[in-house]
Amino acid sequence: MTDAPAPSAVEPFDAVDVIRTKRDRGVLSPEQIDWVIDAYTRGVVAEEQMSALAMAVFLNGMEREEIARWTRAMIASGERMDFGSLSKPTTDKHSTGGVGDKITLPLAPLVASYGVAVPQLSGRGLGHTGGTLDKLEAIPGWRANLSNEEMMRQLEEVGAVICAAGSGLAPADKKLYALRDVTGTVEAIPLIASSIMSKKIAEGTASLILDVKTGAGAFMREESDARELARTMVDLGTDAGVHTVALLTDMSAPLGRTAGNGLEVRESLEVLAGGGPADVVELTCALAREMLEAAGVEDPDVEAALADGRAMDSWRAMIAAQGGDVDAPLPEAKHVEELRAEQDGVVTGLDAMGVGVAAWRLGAGRSRPGEAVQAAAGVEIVAHVGDEVRSGDVLARLHTDTPERIGRAQEAIDGSWSYAAPGTAVPERQIVKDRIA
Ligand code: URA
Numbered sequence: 001m002t003d004a005p006a007p008s009a010v011e012p013f014d015a016v017d018v019i020r021t022k023r024d025r026g027v028l029s030p031e032q033i034d035w036v037i038d039a040y041t042r043g044v045v046a047e048e049q050m051s052a053l054a055m056a057v058f059l060n061g062m063e064r065e066e067i068a069r070w071t072r073a074m075i076a077s078g079e080r081m082d083f084g085s086l087s088k089p090t091t092d093k094h095s096t097g098g099v100g101d102k103i104t105l106p107l108a109p110l111v112a113s114y115g116v117a118v119p120q121l122s123g124r125g126l127g128h129t130g131g132t133l134d135k136l137e138a139i140p141g142w143r144a145n146l147s148n149e150e151m152m153r154q155l156e157e158v159g160a161v162i163c164a165a166g167s168g169l170a171p172a173d174k175k176l177y178a179l180r181d182v183t184g185t186v187e188a189i190p191l192i193a194s195s196i197m198s199k200k201i202a203e204g205t206a207s208l209i210l211d212v213k214t215g216a217g218a219f220m221r222e223e224s225d226a227r228e229l230a231r232t233m234v235d236l237g238t239d240a241g242v243h244t245v246a247l248l249t250d251m252s253a254p255l256g257r258t259a260g261n262g263l264e265v266r267e268s269l270e271v272l273a274g275g276g277p278a279d280v281v282e283l284t285c286a287l288a289r290e291m292l293e294a295a296g297v298e299d300p301d302v303e304a305a306l307a308d309g310r311a312m313d314s315w316r317a318m319i320a321a322q323g324g325d326v327d328a329p330l331p332e333a334k335h336v337e338e339l340r341a342e343q344d345g346v347v348t349g350l351d352a353m354g355v356g357v358a359a360w361r362l363g364a365g366r367s368r369p370g371e372a373v374q375a376a377a378g379v380e381i382v383a384h385v386g387d388e389v390r391s392g393d394v395l396a397r398l399h400t401d402t403p404e405r406i407g408r409a410q411e412a413i414d415g416s417w418s419y420a421a422p423g424t425a426v427p428e429r430q431i432v433k434d435r436i437a
Contacts, residue, residue: 011039015049022056030069037073041172047179054176054185062190064235070190071236074198077172081119081148081204086155088117089295092203093287094196095211096229097129098218099356100254100381103211104132104162105268106276106284106306107291109314112159113305116295119155121165121203125365125373129217129356130259133164134364138262138331138375142324160318170198187219193232200237207243207294209287210234214433215252217352223248223433230436243294248434249283253350253385256280260364260378260399262330272315274307277384279431281306286432333376333399337406341389345419348385348426354416355379355396358409362400374401379409383417386426 013035021028028036036053039045062070083090091111095101108118125131133144144164146154154161167174173195180186200208210233213219214226230246237244256277258267270276271284281303288302305311316326359365363374380397383389395417398409420426 011035011044013039015039015045015053019049019052019056022053022060025060027063028066033066033069034073034076037070037077037172040175041077050176051179051183051185054180054183054188054191057190058185058188061188064232067190067194067232068236068239071194071198071201074170074172074176074194075202078170078202079166079168080202081169083117083119083152083155083204083206086117086152088115088155088159089207090117090119090155090205091207091209091291091295092119092200092205093209093211093291094200096192096196096213096219098213098251098255099129099352099359100256100259100264101130101213101251102135102256102258102264102268103280103284103287105135105265106271106280106311106315107287108160108162109272109318110284110288110302110305110311111291111295112318113310113314114292114297114300116159116292116297117155118160118291119151119203119205120160120162121169121199122162123165125360130261130264130359130364132162134373135261135264136162136319136324138265139319139324139326140328142319143322146322154318154321158314158317158321160314162318163322165199165203169202173198189225189229189232192219193229193236197233197236197240201240201242205242207291208237208245209290209294210244210246211283211287212246212248213251214248215250215352217254217356218251227434227436234436245290245294246436247286247290247432248436250429250431250433251352253429254352254355254381255283257381257384258378259355259359259381260362260376261373262375263378263380263399266330271306272312274309279429282431331376333374334401335399335403335406337398337403337410338394339396339398339410339413341383341391341393341395341417343419344390344422345388346422346424346426347383347387347389347417348420348424349418350381350385351416354413355381358398358413361409361412362398362405363402376401379413385429388422
């Protein structure tokens with residue numbers, strides 16, 4: 001049991017009663033919710049009590065009013081940012097997390113190249129999904145932590161900022177997310193929706209585009225669950241006065257051909273140079289159009305901004321403003337192992353989870369908060385969905401600085417490719433499945 005501080009005054013509720021209410025499928029009152037979030041943030045509700053409550057929510061769910069109140073209580077646990085003094089409109093996007101999801105990297109500078117401010121407060125990877133900050137830290141000199149003043153200045157002068165959320169923003173979520181991660185309570189719609197939306201509403205963006213992923217590599221594997229999550233978040237944002245739209249997108253296979261920090265930066269640079277994998281370009285452009293339209297830019301030709309170097313100029317300014325050396329070579333792994341096909345065929349599927357876990361085991365992710373990640377580790381996919389392979393062809397390259405990790409990574413990725421007979425036509429992958437507003 002953790003040692004809870006003595007309550008400073010008589011507490012109006014008892015944590016055990018709140019837990020019992022949800023355990024017995026009851027509805028928590030607004031007062032109970034406000035109290036339990038505040039008392040947890042103060043350390044009066046103990047970690048083991050909150051973990052019991054999170055499990056009760058995971059098992060029994062929450063009604064719409066409970067989720068809205070829970071979200072408001074988490075916002076009230078910390079500070080709120082205000083971008084009202086900026087001379088530009090603000091827009092932001094949030095992804096529920098996937099494998100090879102490097103979209104923020106080309107997207108933020110692309111949108112900023114239209115004179116819109118993009119305050120992208122990002123996180124680090126945990127488990128099989130990568131974190132935007134870990135990816136950008138592969139760039140020599142780049143700094144994730146900015147003061148509020150530095151962030152405001154960069155938004156005004158450059159437009160795009162990708163940085164770590166300050167500790168003052170929704171501190172209740174910081175504690176609760178870490179607890180959920182070790183208590184098997186991450187994949188609960190009310191908890192994911194309130195976690196994401198409390199941070200985004202507290203951040204103060206005027207508009208928000210959500211990329212809600214579904215498929216093998218997503219927290220919500222089933223499309224119906226992803227749809228419900230999207231609907232819940234759009235309603236929470238709209239009710240809080242934030243223009244919120246969600247795109248439901250495919251995460252059955254990895255996005256693009258890389259999963260791992262420096263490897264994903266390299267691929268993002270290809271997109272910013274007007275090339276890159278078609279799925280990454282398609283999703284970047286779809287999200288950019290939504291963000292720009294929400295910020296009042298009508299009919300933007302975002303493909304042209306990628307092709308003519310405007311987005312790349314904006315990237316260089318964004319990276320340099322945070323100390324990054326834009327011309328420095330990206331780190332290369334000390335060891336690269338090739339995986340080869342054992343049969344002829346057309347690749348019909350590539351399991352995102354297998355690739356994500358392999359990248360993580362190679363050193364791209366961490367198994368404990370605070371652990372260092374390898375900037376050059378990850379998976380380079382050579383044979384993706386729709387590609388034709390012959391037995392002996394290279395399927396993927398595994399990059400790591402620590403070759404002893406190869407065996408376990410290989411166990412994770414083996415069997416991730418599925419095939420049909422050579423010459424079989426593979427239906428084109430539909431990246432954006434729906435739009436929910
Ligand atoms: N991202 C978050 O910020 N919170 C969640 O609960 C899941 C994904």
